Amino acid sequence: MFVSVVAELQVDKPMSIPITHGEAMQAEFLRRVSELDSGVAVHLHGGRDGKTRPYTISQIQVEGETTVGDGRRYLQPGCNAWFRLTAIGALPSQAVLALSESLNSWMQFGIRRWSVFPEEHSWSGVTKLDDVFQSAWTSMEREPDGAVLHFHSPTAFETASGGGWAGWMPLPIPRLVFGSLRARTLGCTAIEEPPLPPNFIDEHVALGQFHDISSRLMSFQRHGYHRAGFTGVCEFRFDRKMPEPARVWLHLLANLAFYLGVGKDTTRGMGQVRRATA
Numbered sequence: 001m002f003v004s005v006v007a008e009l010q011v012d013k014p015m016s017i018p019i020t021h022g023e024a025m026q027a028e029f030l031r032r033v034s035e036l037d038s039g040v041a042v043h044l045h046g047g048r049d050g051k052t053r054p055y056t057i058s059q060i061q062v063e064g065e066t067t068v069g070d071g072r073r074y075l076q077p078g079c080n081a082w083f084r085l086t087a088i089g090a091l092p093s094q095a096v097l098a099l100s101e102s103l104n105s106w107m108q109f110g111i112r113r114w115s116v117f118p119e120e121h122s123w124s125g126v127t128k129l130d131d132v133f134q135s136a137w138t139s140m141e142r143e144p145d146g147a148v149l150h151f152h153s154p155t156a157f158e159t160a161s162g163g164g165w166a167g168w169m170p171l172p173i174p175r176l177v178f179g180s181l182r183a184r185t186l187g188c189t190a191i192e193e194p195p196l197p198p199n200f201i202d203e204h205v206a207l208g209q210f211h212d213i214s215s216r217l218m219s220f221q222r223h224g225y226h227r228a229g230f231t232g233v234c235e236f237r238f239d240r241k242m243p244e245p246a247r248v249w250l251h252l253l254a255n256l257a258f259y260l261g262v263g264k265d266t267t268r269g270m271g272q273v274r275r276a277t278a
Contacts, residue, residue, distance in 0.1 A: 001128055002086070002259040003093040005100045006121040009060070009081040010110040016072040017060055020219040022268030025057045028107055029085065033095050036102070040095050052187035054092040056261040058084045058123075058153060059269035060109075081109070084123050084272075086259045088188040123274075125258065129191070136252035139275075144247070146208060146237040147254035149177070153272035154216045154229025155263045170215060170228040174205040174236055177262060180271075181253040184260040191252075194245040204242050205250065208235035218270060229263070229270055 018024070034041035046053050064079030075081060083106075087096040100114040115121035127135070139147070149172075156170040157180060169176060178201045185191055197203070213232035220227065238250055254275050261271040 001090055001093040002088055002126070002132070002256070003096050003116075004084055004086040004123060004125045004259055005096055006082050006084045006115040006124045007100070007103075007106060008112045008115065008121070009083070009106065010112045011075050011079050011081050012077055012110075014074065014076060015108060016074045019068065019071055019073055020059070020217075020269070022057070022059055022218070022265065022270065023220055024107065025059060025083065025269060026267050029055075029057055029099075032099055032103060036095065036098055040091060044092055044095065052184050053267050054088040054188045055096065056086045056259075056266040056272070057269060058272050082121070082123075086261070088184075088259055127259075129189070132191070132252060132256065135255050136248050139251040139255060140248055143251075144238075145240060146235055147251060148233060148235045148276040149254060149257060149262075149273055150233050150276050151231050151262070151271075151273050153270055154218050154227075154231055155271045155273065156227055156229040156265075157263045168227060170230045172207060172210065172213070172230060172232075172234045174207055175202050177234075177236070178205055178250065178253055180262050181257055181260060184262075185253060185256055188260065194249055196246050196249070200242070200246055204239035204246065206237045206239075208237040210234040218265070220265070220268065227265070227270075233276060 030041050030045055033044060044053065044055055060081055060083045062073060062075060062079055062081045065076045066079065067074045085096050087093040100116060104111050115124040116126060118125050156168055157176040159167045159169045186193060211233055213230055215228050215230055218227050218229055238247055257273040257275060262273045263271040
């Protein structure tokens with residue numbers, strides 16, 4: 001099961017939030033889950049074994065009049081503010097849905113409503129494993145030669161084992177984008193990869209047209225570092241000579257970006273990505 005829920009927030013008076021607040025969002029999420037079931041919170045947070053965590057959290061998105069200064073974003077009454085949680089798998093999905101049914105506040109905000117289905121909010125959704133496979137076939141029929149991904153929040157990758165200083169890559173390199181999606185899919189779901197040739201992403205996926213690419217710095221105070229990430233819209237082209245199972249697999253990965261996120265620190269607001277429809 002894959003779940004994405006959106007909390008639409010109340011802004012009834014002038015207030016401010018840090019420009020980068022992903023760590024606070026993650027801490028609030030785990031605290032709220034722990035209030036429901038401490039064992040589930042431990043399962044979601046995981047250890048330091050490098051395994052993919054089966055959830056993502058966006059930062060608070062603000063639409064409307066705001067100003068920025070001194071590292072904070074200042075919100076005015078009536079502006080549209082929201083954030084989203086995604087979960088992969090039965091237990092994480094149950095936890096996120098339970099939050100959406102029980103919480104009416106988040107940090108200093110009241111929650112106006114939770115949205116679960118796409119007709120309620122464009123970043124909401126619920127799907128099952130069978131539907132994921134069907135959507136991959138549908139996508140291949142509609143856009144056989146590639147996929148367009150919208151990187152909504154800063155996205156970056158770690159290319160050096162052990163997190164070396166020069167190993168941070170804030171660019172939409174196909175090998176890194178689809179390699180991240182592949183690792184997340186295999187690490188968080190029961191989906192099995194079809195037989196594929198070695199290095200098939202390097203050899204059969206290319207970066208096509210892209211636009212509105214920009215860089216943004218994210219600050220992680222607890223860990224004492226700043227990281228750049230890219231946002232924008234990128235087309236990825238699939239080799240027509242690929243066998244059909246490989247092509248379907250790539251479309252499946254592109255579709256799952258909505259729930260899985262892409263790259264590093266997806267539990268702290270980075271890597272919020274969705275496929276752009278044709």
